Amino acid sequence: MRSALVIGSGLIGTSIALALSGRGVRVHLDDDDADRRRTAAALGAGTETPPDGPVDLAVIAVPPARIAAALAAAQHRGAARGYVDVGSVKGGPRRELAALGGDLTWYLGSHPMAGRERSGPLAATADLFEGRPWVLTPTAETDTEVLNLALELVALCRAVPVVMDADAHDRAVALVSHAPQLLSSLLAARLERADEAAVRLCGQGIRDVTRLAASDPGMWIDILSANPGPVADVLAEVATDLERTVHALRSLESADEAKRETGTAGVETVLRRGNAGRDRVPGKHGTAPARYETIAVFVSDRPGELARIFADAGRAGVNIEDVRMEHATGQQAGLVQLMVEPAATAVLTAALRERGWSLRSP
Ligand SMILES: NC(=O)c1ccc[n+]([C@@H]2O[C@H](COP(=O)([O-])OP(=O)(O)OC[C@H]3O[C@@H](n4cnc5c(N)ncnc54)[C@H](O)[C@@H]3O)[C@@H](O)[C@H]2O)c1
Numbered sequence: 001m002r003s004a005l006v007i008g009s010g011l012i013g014t015s016i017a018l019a020l021s022g023r024g025v026r027v028h029l030d031d032d033d034a035d036r037r038r039t040a041a042a043l044g045a046g047t048e049t050p051p052d053g054p055v056d057l058a059v060i061a062v063p064p065a066r067i068a069a070a071l072a073a074a075q076h077r078g079a080a081r082g083y084v085d086v087g088s089v090k091g092g093p094r095r096e097l098a099a100l101g102g103d104l105t106w107y108l109g110s111h112p113m114a115g116r117e118r119s120g121p122l123a124a125t126a127d128l129f130e131g132r133p134w135v136l137t138p139t140a141e142t143d144t145e146v147l148n149l150a151l152e153l154v155a156l157c158r159a160v161p162v163v164m165d166a167d168a169h170d171r172a173v174a175l176v177s178h179a180p181q182l183l184s185s186l187l188a189a190r191l192e193r194a195d196e197a198a199v200r201l202c203g204q205g206i207r208d209v210t211r212l213a214a215s216d217p218g219m220w221i222d223i224l225s226a227n228p229g230p231v232a233d234v235l236a237e238v239a240t241d242l243e244r245t246v247h248a249l250r251s252l253e254s255a256d257e258a259k260r261e262t263g264t265a266g267v268e269t270v271l272r273r274g275n276a277g278r279d280r281v282p283g284k285h286g287t288a289p290a291r292y293e294t295i296a297v298f299v300s301d302r303p304g305e306l307a308r309i310f311a312d313a314g315r316a317g318v319n320i321e322d323v324r325m326e327h328a329t330g331q332q333a334g335l336v337q338l339m340v341e342p343a344a345t346a347v348l349t350a351a352l353r354e355r356g357w358s359l360r361s362p
C-alpha cells in the first residue's frame with residue numbers, strides 16, 4: 001500500500017494514520033472538523049492536502065451512525081481502490097451502505113479491538129493496535145484485492161487479523177465491549193451522589209472497574225444505538241445474576257443458619273464463576289492468559305520515577321510484561337505494580353532493592 005485516505009481524524013483514525021505514516025505510506029487526512037484535521041497533521045499523522053487521484057485504501061473512522069453516508073460519498077467521488085471502515089458495529093453500517101446504493105464489492109467492514117476512553121486526535125498513538133485483534137468481516141461479495149489491502153492495513157498497524165461474520169461480531173462485542181461499558185457506567189453512577197467520606201476511600205478496585213465510565217457519551221450512544229438488541233440480551237442475563245446475588249446476600253443477613261448457608265453458596269457461586277470467566281480473558285498479543293508475578297514498588301509522585309524503575313529493570317535484563325499504578329489517597333506517592341515472568345522475580349527484586357527502591361512485601 002502506497003497511499004491512504006483516512007476519513008475521521010479522531011482517536012482511531014489518527015492512530016491508524018500515525019501507524020501508516022510511520023511505515024512509509026502517504027496518508028491524506030480528512031475530517032469534518034478542520035481543527036481535528038490540523039491537529040492530526042501537526043502530530044505527523046499525514047497531510048491535510050486532499051489526494052489528487054484515487055488512493056490505494058480509504059479508511060473510514062467516523063462514528064457508526066455516519067459510516068454508511070461517509071463511505072457512499074467517498075465511493076461516489078472515486079476516492080480509493082478499496083474502502084474499509086473501523087466502526088465498533090458491523091451489521092448496521094453494511095446494510096445502510098447497501099440501502100444507499102453503495103458498492104459492497106470494494107468495501108470491507110472491520111473493527112480493531114483496541115481503543116481508549118478518550119477521543120480525538122490528541123489521544124491517538126501509533127502503537128494502539130499492536131498485538132490486538134482486528135476483526136475483518138468479508139462476505140462472498142468482497143473483492144480479494146480489498147481483503148488483501150485490509151490485511152496489509154492490519155499488518156502495518158501490527159495487529160492480528162480475525163475473520164468473522166458481521167452479525168456474529170456484533171453479538172460478540174455486545175458481550176466483551178458494549179455491556180462492559182454500560183456496567184462500568186452503572187457502577188460509577190452509584191458514586192454520583194455518594195458521601196464525600198465514601199468517595200475519599202476509592203482504591204484501585206473501583207478505579208479498575210470504572211475506567212470505561214470516563215468514555216465520551218456521544219460516541220457510546222452511537223455505538224449502543226447501532227447494537228441495542230444484543231447488548232440488552234447480555235444485560236438481561238446480568239440482571240438475572242444480580243437478582244440472585246441480592247437474594248443470596250439477603251439470606252446471609254438471616255438469623256436462620258440454613259438460610260445463611262444457602263446465601264454463602266450463592267455468593268460463592270458468583271465469585272467462582274467470575275474467576276472462571278476472568279481466566280478465559282486472553283493475555284498480551286492474544287496468547288493464553290499468562291500467570292505473572294507482581295512486584296510492588298513504592299514511588300514518590302515526581303518526574304522521572306517510572307522511567308528510573310524501567311531503566312533499572314532493563315539493566316537487570318528483565319522484561320516488564322505489564323504494569324499498573326495505584327495512587328495513595330491524600331499523599332504524593334503511589335505503588336507501581338510490575339508484572340514479570342515468575343522466573344524473573346528474584347532477579348528483579350534483588351536488582352531493585354540494590355538500586356534503593358522500597359518494595360512492598362509479597
Ligand atoms: N474509541 C474506541 O475505543 C474505538 C475503538 C475501535 C473502533 N472505534 C470506532 O472508530 C470510529 C471512530 O471512533 P473514535 O474513537 O476515533 O472517535 P472520535 O470522536 O475520536 O473521532 C471521530 C472523528 O470523525 C469525525 N467525523 C464525524 N463525521 C464525519 C464525516 N462525515 N466526515 C469526516 N469526519 C467526520 C469527527 O469530527 C471526529 O474527529 C467509530 O466508528 C468507533 O465506533 C472506536
Ligand SMILES: O=C(O)C(=O)C[C@]1(C(=O)O)C=C[C@@H](O)C=C1
Pocket residue numbers: 087088112113114115116117176177178212
Ligand atoms: O480499552 C478501552 O478503552 C476500550 O474500551 C476499547 C474498546 C473495547 O471495548 O475493547 C472499546 C470500543 C471499541 O469498539 C474497541 C475497543
